[in-house]
Amino acid sequence: MKFVKNTRYYRGVVYEWNLPTGSTCPFAMECKVTVDRITGKFDIHRGQYKCYAAGPERFPGVREHRWKNFEYTKNGGIPQIPKGCKAIRIHAAGDFYNQDYFDMWLEVARENPEVEFWAYTKSLNYWVKRLGEIPNNLTLTASRGGRLDCLIDQHELKNVTIFKSKYEVPEQMPIDTNDEWARTPHINFALIDNYAKETPQISLL
Numbered sequence: 263m264k265f266v267k268n269t270r271y272y273r274g275v276v277y278e279w280n281l282p283t284g285s286t287c288p289f290a291m292e293c294k295v296t297v298d299r300i301t302g303k304f305d306i307h308r309g310q311y312k313c314y315a316a317g318p319e320r321f322p323g324v325r326e327h328r329w330k331n332f333e334y335t336k337n338g339g340i341p342q343i344p345k346g347c348k349a350i351r352i353h354a355a356g357d358f359y360n361q362d363y364f365d366m367w368l369e370v371a372r373e374n375p376e377v378e379f380w381a382y383t384k385s386l387n388y389w390v391k392r393l394g395e396i397p398n399n400l401t402l403t404a405s406r407g408g409r410l411d412c413l414i415d416q417h418e419l420k421n422v423t424i425f426k427s428k429y430e431v432p433e434q435m436p437i438d439t440n441d442e443w444a445r446t447p448h449i450n451f452a453l454i455d456n457y458a459k460e461t462p463q464i465s466l467l
């Protein structure tokens with residue numbers, strides 16, 4: 263039941279709260295991958311792309327850590343913010359798995375206004391039920407490719423689209439490489455599929 267300190271990928275020091283991939287992602291579709299807690303066997307649901315966060319779950323220690331976090335919150339536990347923490351990425355792995363859990367994070371953010379929180383999510387129904395109640399220090403990004411994508415445009419949710427190549431990204435759409443755009447409110451952006459090979463565009467004259 264703990265956070266993971268990350269000093270390499272993000273700007274500054276960021277603490278991550280992670281859950282098991284797939285098993286806590288009720289509305290994932292294109293990226294869904296579940297990993298058996300005991301065997302480590304991967305179940306890939308053959309969408310357009312594969313969840314990058316599932317990879318580390320091939321290690322038993324990572325799986326067990328994420329599952330313990332999951333069990334802790336399911337049983338009513340509330341993550342304790344590390345001392346001196348200024349930034350938290352909710353779910354570098356996993357997602358909001360029910361409304362109570364989503365609401366718990368809203369309350370944690372309200373009680374820690376000096377901490378920056380952000381999260382990607384496909385659990386858009388939980389978000390939509392709390393529109394107007396999201397604390398200013400929590401930035402949510404709707405991740406396209408889930409079963410509730412219709413809610414993104416309907417409610418004008420901040421969102422991200424995954425592309426196979428940077429050459430497919432529409433002009434003027436920023437590409438995130440270290441969660442900088444995910445931490446920025448009201449900006450839609452792109453991500454490049456971590457498993458795709460970059461193919462340069464060729465101009466035929």
